[in-house]
Amino acid sequence: MKYLHLVWAALFRRKTRTVFTLLSVLAAFLLFGLLDSVRSAFAAAGQSVAGVDRLVTVSKISFIVSLPKSLYGRIQLVPGVRQLTYANWFGGIYQDPKNFFANEAIAGNFLDLYPEWQLPDDERKAFRNTRTGAIVGRSLADKYHWKLGDKIPLQATIFPQKGGSNTWTFDIVGIYRVTNPKLKAQEEALFFNWDYFDEARQFGTGTVGWYILKVADPAQADRIAAAVDALSVNSDHETKTQTEQAFRVAFVSQFADIGLIVGAIMGAVFFTLVLLTGNTMAQAVRERISEIAILKTIGFSNHSVLGLVLAESVLLLLLGGAVGLAVAGVVVEAVRTAMGPAIPMAPVGGATWVRGAALMLGIGLVVGAVPASRGMRLRIVDALANR
Amino acid sequence: MAALVEVRSLSKVYLRGKEQIEVLHHVDLDISAGDFLALMGPSGSGKTTLLNLIGGLDSPTDGTITVDGKRIDRLSESALAKWRSSNVGFVFQFYNLLPMLSARQNVELPLLLTKLSASQRRRNAGIALELVGLAARAAHKPSELSGGEQQRVAIARAIVSDPTLLVCDEPTGDLDRQSAADILTLLRQLNRDHKKTVIMVTHDPKAAEYAGYIRHLDKGTLVAGAGSVA
Numbered sequence: 001m002k003y004l005h006l007v008w009a010a011l012f013r014r015k016t017r018t019v020f021t022l023l024s025v026l027a028a029f030l031l032f033g034l035l036d037s038v039r040s041a042f043a044a045a046g047q048s049v050a051g052v053d054r055l056v057t058v059s060k061i062s063f064i065v066s067l068p069k070s071l072y073g074r075i076q077l078v079p080g081v082r083q084l085t086y087a088n089w090f091g092g093i094y095q096d097p098k099n100f101f102a103n104e105a106i107a108g109n110f111l112d113l114y115p116e117w118q119l120p121d122d123e124r125k126a127f128r129n130t131r132t133g134a135i136v137g138r139s140l141a142d143k144y145h146w147k148l149g150d151k152i153p154l155q156a157t158i159f160p161q162k163g164g165s166n167t168w169t170f171d172i173v174g175i176y177r178v179t180n181p182k183l184k185a186q187e188e189a190l191f192f193n194w195d196y197f198d199e200a201r202q203f204g205t206g207t208v209g210w211y212i213l214k215v216a217d218p219a220q221a222d223r224i225a226a227a228v229d230a231l232s233v234n235s236d237h238e239t240k241t242q243t244e245q246a247f248r249v250a251f252v253s254q255f256a257d258i259g260l261i262v263g264a265i266m267g268a269v270f271f272t273l274v275l276l277t278g279n280t281m282a283q284a285v286r287e288r289i290s291e292i293a294i295l296k297t298i299g300f301s302n303h304s305v306l307g308l309v310l311a312e313s314v315l316l317l318l319l320g321g322a323v324g325l326a327v328a329g330v331v332v333e334a335v336r337t338a339m340g341p342a343i344p345m346a347p348v349g350g351a352t353w354v355r356g357a358a359l360m361l362g363i364g365l366v367v368g369a370v371p372a373s374r375g376m377r378l379r380i381v382d383a384l385a386n387r
Numbered sequence: 388m389a390a391l392v393e394v395r396s397l398s399k400v401y402l403r404g405k406e407q408i409e410v411l412h413h414v415d416l417d418i419s420a421g422d423f424l425a426l427m428g429p430s431g432s433g434k435t436t437l438l439n440l441i442g443g444l445d446s447p448t449d450g451t452i453t454v455d456g457k458r459i460d461r462l463s464e465s466a467l468a469k470w471r472s473s474n475v476g477f478v479f480q481f482y483n484l485l486p487m488l489s490a491r492q493n494v495e496l497p498l499l500l501t502k503l504s505a506s507q508r509r510r511n512a513g514i515a516l517e518l519v520g521l522a523a524r525a526a527h528k529p530s531e532l533s534g535g536e537q538q539r540v541a542i543a544r545a546i547v548s549d550p551t552l553l554v555c556d557e558p559t560g561d562l563d564r565q566s567a568a569d570i571l572t573l574l575r576q577l578n579r580d581h582k583k584t585v586i587m588v589t590h591d592p593k594a595a596e597y598a599g600y601i602r603h604l605d606k607g608t609l610v611a612g613a614g615s616v617a
Contacts, residue, residue: 002499009487053404274558294483297444298544299472301465380444385435 007311010221010288018316021280025320026327028273029356032266033130033328034345036352039262041245041344053218054113056247057211057228060238063247064089066207067237074212074231078089080224082216085110088197088209092154092168094144102138102156102189104209105197113214116180123148123174137187138177146172152190159201168200184338212246248344269364278367281313285371292375293383313368314361320362326351389456390417391551391584392441397450399436408438412607413450420551423578423585425598431605435556435590441586442475442554443467455551457588472500476545476583483535484529490516490540491525497548515543518603520575535566542573545582553577555587571597592602 002378012018020103031119057075059065069086087106093099108128108236111117119135136146146152149172156166170192178186215224225241232239285292294304300308329348336345346352394416401408410433418424418441426434439445440452443459446467452460454474462470476497484493495510503511516522519539529537538558545553555574558568575597577583587598595601603610 002505005492006488006496006499009485009492013487081500176450290483291485294485295496296468297471297483299468299500301468303465382437384444 003308003311007308007315010284010308011312011315013284013288017280017283021277022323023314023322025273025317026277026324028269029321029324029360030328030331031324032356032359033325033352034268034331035262035347037328037332037345037348038357039259040346040349040352042258052221052243053215054213054244055213055221055225055228055241056244057213057239057241057249058114058209060229060240064239066204066209067211069206069208070273071211071237071239072208075213075228078224078227078231080216081213081228083109083113083214084211085113085213086208086211087191088194088204088207090154090159090168090192090197091157093157094152094154098142098274104189104191105194107194110191110194110212112123113212116183117176117178117186119174119176123176126173127193130167130171131193132171133173134174134190134192135174135176136172136190138175139184139187140190141172141175143188146306148172148174148175154190159197159204159235161200162202164202175275210253212244215242245344270359274367276361277313277316278361278370281309281316281367281371282303284312285309285375289378290386292378293380296378296380297384302376305378306372309372309375310365310368313372314364317359317360317364317367322354391420391422391455392416392418392586393451393453393570395451395453397437397440397452399433399440399445399446399449408523409446410607411440414604414607414609415561416602416609418584418586420584421578421582423575423597423599424587425595425601426586426588426604427590427592427595428604428610429599430590433607434604437604438554438556438588442477442552443471471592472497473548474552475550476540476542476550476553478538478545478553478555478558481558482529482534482541482561484537484540486529486542489526489528490521490532490543493540494528494543494547496544511547512543513614515547516540519543519585533566534562535569538562538566538570539573540569542577546577546581551584553583555558555585557588557590559589559591567591567594 038180057067057071059067064079066088072084072086085107087104087110090103090105092102092103111124123135127135134152136152141147150173151169153167153169156168161165170190175189191213200289213220213224213228228241229239295305295308325348332345332348336347337355394414397414397416398409399411401410411430414433414437416437419595426437428434436445440447440460441454443454443462447460451458458472459467459470469576483492485496488496491509491512494515495508498508498511501508512552513525516525519542521536521539521543524532524536524540532540538561542558553574558574559570562570569592574585574587578585578599585598587594589595
């Protein structure tokens with residue numbers, strides 16, 4: 001600790017350069033915090049369903065493979081299942097492919113499993129009684145300036161109608177709200193009646209995309225999930241029962257290998273960071289050759305000099321990295337609050353900090369190694385004579 | 388009385404490419420404790436090399452150097468660093484202070500290698516700065532001090548760990564006449580009042596007059612018959 005002021009002073013000898021380097025380190029670790037949060041969410045998803053009262057049963061093969069509707073009655077009989085419903089991804093496009101939002105066909109009792117969604121009774125009734133009726137979240141309605149009574153045409157990308165038309169027109173009969181700010185992203189969706197979908201679609205009649213079940217005792221969720229999946233073991237429609245979070249993760253994973261993407265981005269970011277901070281450290285030590293020579297003159301050993309330079313580069317990484325991870329923590333919480341479970345992100349917790357600290361230490365030692373070794377091998381008389 | 392510094396048959400050869408350059412050639416020199424020696428000679432005569440060897444900054448090609456009874460020419464690099472920290476104080480022409488540290492922090496540097504507490508280090512640095520007349524400027528950075536003041540800080544740094552030997556390489560080479568006189572007076576005071584043994588390399592005959600005696604080097608050899616100035 002008695003050398004800290006020496007390391008600190010050396011680090012901030014060129015303030016502007018150090019501040020810009022710190023900002024680079026900060027940006028790299030901010031990105032690391034965000035991506036690690038996503039990676040952790042994906043890694044943790046599906047590990048256990050214990051303590052969760054709502055589960056999703058999908059095809060074990062893939063989220064896009066349908067399940068027979070005949071499973072409904074059998075799942076309902078599994079002890080501990082209190083309520084059961086089903087839904088299907090529709091994938092319709094509103095006006096332009098850029099206008100992406102979730103749109104799904106849902107069974108008549110679907111809303112009973114989502115009491116946190118607030119829909120007035122008269123709108124709920126209208127939804128039930130209108131074959132082409134649809135309900136939308138308040139956020140989505142505001143985004144496209146929709147109101148009750150509007151007719152919304154969606155272009156089917158998966159399910160054409162029996163007549164061959166790809167245009168499905170829905171009547172907005174209800175607008176639901178989600179009061180929990182952490183779940184606000186659930187307002188970005190459109191739901192329509194299962195019966196209309198199932199009767200009008202060209203194929204797939206009698207199948208569902210996934211089942212959603214509510215369990216009586218969350219502590220029994222693991223057992224119930226296993227019992228549900230046991231119903232279709234060795235059949236052509238084996239299932240996987242998981243949490244809603246895991247379900248969303250699987251959904252996103254259809255599009256890309258998240259682990260690979262995160263790894264590739266972080267690899268590129270840290271490689272650039274090593275070059276950048278390595279250059280800064282090399283330059284910083286080159287400018288201080290005579291000062292290092294003086295330290296050695298007054299008795300600092302080669303190893304002391306090595307330690308001082310390494311401490312300087314590690315401190316540089318720790319300062320920038322710690323601030324970057326702290327900012328990532330704030331950003332992740334803000335995103336989780338704003339988007340809810342729509343974007344799988346785990347809090348920036350202890351494990352991320354440990355991984356981050358290890359990276360800071362490792363990169364600090366790597367980028368400090370060459371200049372530190374140069375400082376260590378420095379010959380005093382040559383350095384003092386500017387040779 | 389045995390000499391504090393005993394140099395025997397000291398040679399130093401540098402390699403420049405394939406060429407061998409003998410900078411010092413079988414130099415013998417005794418310096419007693421409490422001496423103030425001025426080493427003079429033309430450029431390239433080997434003054435700084437001899438000073439560096441006596442101060443333990445470099446190793447000889449041949450010969451021996453004994454300081455206070457200890458053979459320093461045989462010490463390893465790390466042992467030599469340790470020896471320097473407690474036995475030698477260095478003063479250079481260009482002060483060589485660390486620009487980002489205050490005067491007090493610069494003076495404290497050698498004490499970081501000791502087991503003194505932070506408050507003791509601070510107190511000792513204060514005493515050293517007071518001795519060179521710069522207590523009031525302790526918090527200033529080198530860039531806020533004049534050349535003479537910076538050199539006085541360098542002297543305070545050199546004496547703060549109470550070394551036996553002060554080696555000074557052209558300590559007034561970068562100073563105006565008045566500042567140079569002040570620095571030389573300070574060195575003489577350290578020699579006379581505080582019994583420090585001072586070895587000073589200089590080109591300046593006026594500076595050499597402050598020393599107890601002068602030795603001349605020419606082409607790597609000590610010139611016989613050089614004498615006292617006092």
